[in-house]
Amino acid sequence: MATSLNADEIAGALATLDIHDYGDVLQCMRCGSCLPHCPTYRTDGIETQSPRGRVAMIKAVIDRRLQASEEFVEHMYHCLDCRNCQTVCPAGVKVGELVLEARHRIEEHTPQPLLKRFMLGSAIRDQKRLSRYLTPLRAYQLTGLQKVVRRSHILKWISSDLEFMEALLPTLPSRPLAETIPDVIPAVGKEKGRIGFFLGCAMNLVFAEVSRDTIAVLTRSGYTVVVPKGQQCCGTPNIAEGERKVYREMAEHNVALFEDRDVDAIVCDCAACGMELKAYRETLAPVHRVAHRAEAFSAKIRDVSEFLVAALGPEITFGTIAEKVCFHDPCHLRHGQKLVTPQRELLRRIPGVVFSDIPDEGQCCGSAGIYNITHRGRAMRILEAKVEAIDKTAADRVVTSNPGCFLQLDYARKHWNREWSLSHISQLLRSSLERGETMQ
Amino acid sequence: MTSSLARKLEELVGRGKVFSSDSELLCYSYDATPLVSHRPEAVVRVTSEQDIAAVLELAAQEGLPVTPRGSGTGLSGGSVPVKGGIVLLTTAMNRIIEIDADDLSVTVEPGVITADLHAAVEELGLFYPPDPGSMKISTIGGNVAENAGGLRGLKYGITGDYLLSLDLFLIDGSKVHYGTKCVKDVAGYNLTKFLAGSEGTIGFFSKIVLKLIPKPRTKKTFLALYDDILDAARTVSALIARRIIPSTLELMDSVTINCVEDHVHIGLPRDVAALLLIETDGHPEVVKEEAAGIEAACTASRVRTLRIAKDAKESEELFTARRNALTSLARVKPTTILEDVTVPRPRIPEMMETIREAAAKFSLRIGTFGHAGDGNLHPTCLTDERDRDEIHRVEQAYDMIFQRAISLGGTISGEHGTGITKSKYLPQLVGPKAIEVMKRIKAAFDPEGRLNPGKIFPEPME
Numbered sequence: 062m063a064t065s066l067n068a069d070e071i072a073g074a075l076a077t078l079d080i081h082d083y084g085d086v087l088q089c090m091r092c093g094s095c096l097p098h099c100p101t102y103r104t105d106g107i108e109t110q111s112p113r114g115r116v117a118m119i120k121a122v123i124d125r126r127l128q129a130s131e132e133f134v135e136h137m138y139h140c141l142d143c144r145n146c147q148t149v150c151p152a153g154v155k156v157g158e159l160v161l162e163a164r165h166r167i168e169e170h171t172p173q174p175l176l177k178r179f180m181l182g183s184a185i186r187d188q189k190r191l192s193r194y195l196t197p198l199r200a201y202q203l204t205g206l207q208k209v210v211r212r213s214h215i216l217k218w219i220s221s222d223l224e225f226m227e228a229l230l231p232t233l234p235s236r237p238l239a240e241t242i243p244d245v246i247p248a249v250g251k252e253k254g255r256i257g258f259f260l261g262c263a264m265n266l267v268f269a270e271v272s273r274d275t276i277a278v279l280t281r282s283g284y285t286v287v288v289p290k291g292q293q294c295c296g297t298p299n300i301a302e303g304e305r306k307v308y309r310e311m312a313e314h315n316v317a318l319f320e321d322r323d324v325d326a327i328v329c330d331c332a333a334c335g336m337e338l339k340a341y342r343e344t345l346a347p348v349h350r351v352a353h354r355a356e357a358f359s360a361k362i363r364d365v366s367e368f369l370v371a372a373l374g375p376e377i378t379f380g381t382i383a384e385k386v387c388f389h390d391p392c393h394l395r396h397g398q399k400l401v402t403p404q405r406e407l408l409r410r411i412p413g414v415v416f417s418d419i420p421d422e423g424q425c426c427g428s429a430g431i432y433n434i435t436h437r438g439r440a441m442r443i444l445e446a447k448v449e450a451i452d453k454t455a456a457d458r459v460v461t462s463n464p465g466c467f468l469q470l471d472y473a474r475k476h477w478n479r480e481w482s483l484s485h486i487s488q489l490l491r492s493s494l495e496r497g498e499t500m501q
Numbered sequence: 502m503t504s505s506l507a508r509k510l511e512e513l514v515g516r517g518k519v520f521s522s523d524s525e526l527l528c529y530s531y532d533a534t535p536l537v538s539h540r541p542e543a544v545v546r547v548t549s550e551q552d553i554a555a556v557l558e559l560a561a562q563e564g565l566p567v568t569p570r571g572s573g574t575g576l577s578g579g580s581v582p583v584k585g586g587i588v589l590l591t592t593a594m595n596r597i598i599e600i601d602a603d604d605l606s607v608t609v610e611p612g613v614i615t616a617d618l619h620a621a622v623e624e625l626g627l628f629y630p631p632d633p634g635s636m637k638i639s640t641i642g643g644n645v646a647e648n649a650g651g652l653r654g655l656k657y658g659i660t661g662d663y664l665l666s667l668d669l670f671l672i673d674g675s676k677v678h679y680g681t682k683c684v685k686d687v688a689g690y691n692l693t694k695f696l697a698g699s700e701g702t703i704g705f706f707s708k709i710v711l712k713l714i715p716k717p718r719t720k721k722t723f724l725a726l727y728d729d730i731l732d733a734a735r736t737v738s739a740l741i742a743r744r745i746i747p748s749t750l751e752l753m754d755s756v757t758i759n760c761v762e763d764h765v766h767i768g769l770p771r772d773v774a775a776l777l778l779i780e781t782d783g784h785p786e787v788v789k790e791e792a793a794g795i796e797a798a799c800t801a802s803r804v805r806t807l808r809i810a811k812d813a814k815e816s817e818e819l820f821t822a823r824r825n826a827l828t829s830l831a832r833v834k835p836t837t838i839l840e841d842v843t844v845p846r847p848r849i850p851e852m853m854e855t856i857r858e859a860a861a862k863f864s865l866r867i868g869t870f871g872h873a874g875d876g877n878l879h880p881t882c883l884t885d886e887r888d889r890d891e892i893h894r895v896e897q898a899y900d901m902i903f904q905r906a907i908s909l910g911g912t913i914s915g916e917h918g919t920g921i922t923k924s925k926y927l928p929q930l931v932g933p934k935a936i937e938v939m940k941r942i943k944a945a946f947d948p949e950g951r952l953n954p955g956k957i958f959p960e961p962m963e
């Protein structure tokens with residue numbers, strides 16, 4: 062976050078938002094329809110924690126009726142960018158995106174702390190390098206020290222936040238997925254087409270096995286999967302923190318990387334990456350030399366469920382999984398990409414699955430990138446509400462399709478001792494398809 | 502930065518309930534009313550009756566104005582603290598205290614969200630009919646204070662019709678209780694009913710008892726499209742003549758229909774002049790009989806197309822157009838100004854005509870939709886607050902519309918209240934004597950004029 066503020070410059074920088082696409086601030090008619098859907102309003106119950114309040118604050122800064130103070134900046138970082146408000150707003154105001162735009166203009170006019178510049182500018186750019194930073198962590202898990210620490214509650218002693226981080230972390234794979242797979246994986250059986258696979262950082266470094274499942278399902282559905290080497294981060298963390306320069310460089314790199322590979326679609330099994338990649342057409346629009354290429358790139362992006370619902374044709378046999386299942390919609394899938402039915406339709410195709418919706422299904426789980434670390438108290442209250450809602454379904458298994466949500470729900474499961482198990486949708490689909498094959 | 506007022510309030514009610522930073526005050530300076538705002542000096546989110554009494558007593562000592570506020574969805578500026586002072590926020594007092602299924606009543610705190618109340622009582626097979634468009638976020642306290650109506654108003658009445666009793670704090674911090682759970686209660690003046698629609702200017706409700714009814718067993722929905730808006734109006738008269746009171750009878754004009762089609766693409770023909778959404782509910786036998794009557798009334802009034810829902814899902818589909826009316830209008834231009842003039846049902850065509858004339862005369866885009874069944878219309882002006890000239894023309898157009906409503910024997914507000922925005926029309930509607938009586942009543946409850954000042958009564962000219 063910002064170190065010292067130049068309120069006047071920030072107000073000036075925000076002033077041009079009026080003519081920007083991110084939902085004209087004036088378009089908000091203050092009707093309040095967004096309030097009951099905003100996770101932070103639901104937990105805090107006050108207007109400053111609501112979409113309507115956030116727009117009002119931005120507008121007041123533009124009109125110079127409110128100082129762009131530290132308090133204002135904090136308010137801009139309280140938003141989860143879950144975009145639930147955007148789904149419901151009658152006037153079409155994109156509050157989540159507007160807040161990101163405000164962050165960007167604040168950051169542009171504020172000197173940034175070194176560590177943040179390093180993280181967003183260099184660390185995440187190269188997944189190989191990022192993987193090396195994770196090595197000490199991996200060693201720590203391998204040596205068994207993790208178990209000792211977890212049991213002794215030593216971390217509680219040092220700092221509760223550290224303990225939380227520690228509890229949140231899964232066991233890391235020994236090598237990132239990108240290093241263990243070839244860059245072209247042929248279709249199983251007759252080839253229907255060639256598709257690209259975008260391997261997000263979290264999937265590559267933390268959930269390697271899940272993406273391996275995704276690729277397995279994709280090839281079984283008849284597609285040859287191309288995973289170009291040297292993919293860079295999609296840029297979500299940069300956008301969330303208001304950084305745009307490195308973001309654009311990485312985005313351009315990714316567009317170019319897939320361009321030469323002649324693929325019909327580019328599939329992604331991380332909802333946050335999927336949303337961002339689909340947004341390249343807007344975020345890169347001002348960069349002349351890539352604008353139309355970004356348009357073509359974004360048009361090819363498909364979330365894994367979005368792609369599979371059409372690709373898994375009648376020739377595929379699903380094996381039985383007799384369980385009560387619910388789906389936790391990642392915000393960046395449901396509100397960010399407006400995808401609600403494909404994931405449900407896929408789950409319903411699995412024989413034996415009894416599907417039920419989670420009450421208040423569009424609600425965020427509180428993960429929201431690094432929100433659960435930066436705003437832990439609030440994130441925990443949001444998570445608690447989510448767990449209560451899940452309980453009402455009496456599901457045996459919760460399915461989702463975003464690494465952040467996965468970590469957050471996995472933490473909840475352990476923390477509140479829940480009986481349900483947790484899967485990425487690709488994991489469940491793979492088991493079903495494998496069972497289907499043995500049946501034949 | 503904590504002001505001395507905020508510090509004193511914190512001492513009384515505890516920290517965490519008092520808000521006074523710049524951004525917090527900004528965020529309580531508005532409600533859903535376009536073009537009005539004013540910052541309070543402090544906001545208190547009370548959680549108990551003790552809190553309410555303590556804040557009111559401090560305000561009395563300091564001579565400060567107090568403005569009650571629910572969710573801030575009001576459309577007449579009711580919860581905007583135009584004279585500063587303290588905003589008293591009810592949203593944390595949101596318990597449903599008791600649902601009395603034997604005696605058909607429900608007791609709630611004022612901050613309960615309307616839709617939450619619906620869900621809770623419907624689970625028990627009971628029904629609380631008032632359903633304002635804002636019900637997913639409006640509070641019961643706000644509904645009572647504005648005497649809110651909704652789509653079901655024609656058949657089932659409005660909030661005030663369900664109000665049985667109230668606990669009320671007066672501005673000096675004392676508490677009074679009005680009414681009983683009895684549907685019949687004629688002891689003394691009926692102050693309970695008087696408080697419905699008091700717009701937060703008489704007292705602060707801390708507990709509300711509402712009447713419930715059994716949930717209707719079934720319903721049938723119709724969507725009727727017309728080539729001439731007069732045919733739609735004729736249908737309304739034809740229904741009444743057949744002694745049919747539908748539970749919903751909603752009208753949309755061609756401007757609104759086209760905006761809806763632009764926004765949600767539901768396949769409404771672009772060239773229709775008006776549509777009616779009609780629903781009847783109740784006992785299956787009655788619904789069947791009324792449905793036949795509705796069909797006949799529509800046909801007799803030269804309906805172009807009549808769609809009849811076969812099941813609940815189709816019924817939802819037919820509601821889509823009406824549910825998206827305001828939504829679709831709001832997307833067209835940055836500023837949306839919506840009013841709620843109401844006229845006797847037979848005068849609807851004349852009122853619609855005047856609205857069209859006003860739009861033409863002042864070169865404005867006005868879409869009209871509303872509750873045809875009770876004559877309550879929402880002429881909605883699509884404009885831009887930055888365009889001073891146009892805003893001025895909007896005011897002139899509404900002047901013309903309000904005058905006409907009054908001369909047709911109607912009223913300036915059917916459900917949103919007088920508040921700030923319509924106070925200048927009130928004297929014309931009710932006359933000077935009635936204003937004087939209302940002022941005397943107000944003074945009896947609030948002699949210093951500190952409770953929600955600046956509302957209902959026009960400000961004396963400087």
Ligand SMILES: Cc1cc2nc3c(=O)[nH]c(=O)nc-3n(C[C@H](O)[C@H](O)[C@H](O)COP(=O)(O)OP(=O)(O)OC[C@H]3O[C@@H](n4cnc5c(N)ncnc54)[C@H](O)[C@@H]3O)c2cc1C
Pocket residue numbers: 091092093532533568569570571572573574575576578579580591611632633634635638639640641642643644645646647648649650651652700701702704705706707827916917953
């Ligand atoms: C999209 C939209 C649709 C709408 N549709 C309808 C509709 O169909 N029908 C309709 O009637 N209205 C409608 N409204 C207007 C509005 O929602 C209602 O007036 C509603 O009752 C306001 O409730 P609130 O909780 O938001 O109250 P607020 O706006 O916060 O306050 C309204 C008034 O109530 C007073 N008040 C609040 N709580 C108390 C209390 N505990 N004690 C005393 N006074 C109190 C306030 O001082 C203020 O004067 C709509 C508004 C919007 C934005």
Ligand code: SF4
Pocket residue numbers: 088089090091092093094095096112113116146149150151152153154156
């Ligand atoms: S952001 Fe949209 S939903 Fe929220 S108050 Fe503004 S117009 Fe209404």
Ligand code: SF4
Pocket residue numbers: 098099100101102111112115139140141142143144145146147156157
């Ligand atoms: S994006 Fe989510 S957290 Fe942010 S204002 Fe909208 S609903 Fe609230």
